[in-house]
Amino acid sequence: MPELPEVENTRRYLVEIGLPGKTIALATIGWANTVKHPSLEDFVLDLPGGTIQKVARRGKYLLAPLDTGQTWVLHLGMTGGLRIHPRTQPPPAMVRHTVDFTDGTQLRFIDPRKFGHLWLVDDPAQATGKMGPEPLSEDFNDAALALVLSNRTAPIKALLLEQHIIAGLGNLYADDALYRAGIHPERPASGLSPEEISRLRNSIVQALEHSLSQYDQSRRDHWPDPPFGLSPWLIPRSPDAPCVRCGSGTMEQVKVRARTTFYCPVCQPPTP
Template identity: 55%
Template sequence: MPELPEVENTRQYLLRSGLVGRRLGAPEITWANTIREPSVGEFIEGVAGRRVTDVQRRGKYLNALLDDGYHLVLHLGMTGSLRIHDTDTELHRMVRHTFPLDDGREMRFIDPRKFGHLWLLSDPDDAMPRMGPEPLEPSFTVQTLAEALSNRKAPLKAILLEQSVIAGLGNLYADESLFLSGIHPERAANTLSDDETTRLHRAIVTALTRSTEAYAAARDAQWPDPPTALSPWTIPRYKGERCPHCGTEVQLLRVRNRSTWYCPQCQPAP
């Protein structure tokens, strides 16, 4: 699933492609279940003729602000991506929805597994779960992380996936953060020492910063068709691969039914 770096990469792509300032035509919706609110007909009518004034991100959600005060909110699901092309450019076979633009191009929502969602709302928060701090903003501190973990006995990996704890962190970057900090994914969240909490905070920021910088470099190098998915993490994610630090074979376990890769030597069991 696209996580914070991938969604931010999409936002930057839309900004650089000139979506802000463009007026939208009536979108073509080919998979009605994507539209969560309002009805499909009301969604099409509400989007048509509106100008995009900004594109923002909150956690894993994109929010296109429209000139009538409404918000076009989008979640990419498991495999979704957005592309802006001339209308005569060949369609990817997994394009589910198209949004005509007033400059002769169109924005295309590619969604192979049909897990993406769209909303048209007066308040974008109505589309989103309760969110914790953005981990790349000053509001995410060692202290806020410590407070979020202090009364939680659940496995640390599971807590890190809760969007109310950290906005935008998902399975891949939770694994990477735990690997960089040397903490086992099944540690009870409320057992971390001050030093471990500091290490974890630093690892989360490092993992996400590295990835956002990798996507920025890829956009510059491969524009106008930059990649939508990279693999910038350092923890191997395949059976038989070895830890880049100690050479131990990495292991797979499931934490609250989520696949989790870790190094048993660098991340000792609790």
């Protein structure tokens, strides 16, 4: 379940371990469906020779522009993870794809469920599609959030998961943000007051930044092989667990758009 903090953690890992500047020698794809563009044949033909200029992130996508002018785009899906090791080091379990560099190191794409995707494109938008504002950027303000939520009757939780509304949130951080904000996940989005929208925006930022700071510490503690485990979030994710926010409620579990959703009925009442 890599969401924005996990993908950003991966980006920082890749930068710190020195991916920018490496030149690709060989791409080995173990599951053809992972490559979305161009064809598998063209992907493995065109990627080698490129030198990585930098590693950027847009939502949950990692963007690695090459000196060829094309951009190598990676999405970790639900179970994806990336590691760079010397090619001679035994690979971790569940490595689906590898990319060898000319300096003797190798990127390992670990992905048990094969939901990850790769692209090689001229324009990153070919891979990412239309994306909403980055929640940790200046573009993400109360007015912008209010605008995209207006006239939407869908549950607020469902909209938080749409990448063209806000980039980078997934199931866990959507729940965590709503929990921090004290907003019921099934409230119709258009029914939120300006105060609630402001609280929600702040809560999204806090949830993400809290997690990012934990990942920064974890990378320092475990360098050069930080663990894949998820950073602990505030919201208890088990039914009937005591609410750590109000201390009196017990967590409820429901499905919102087929996604497991937790909330505290006391902190997050169904009506304002």
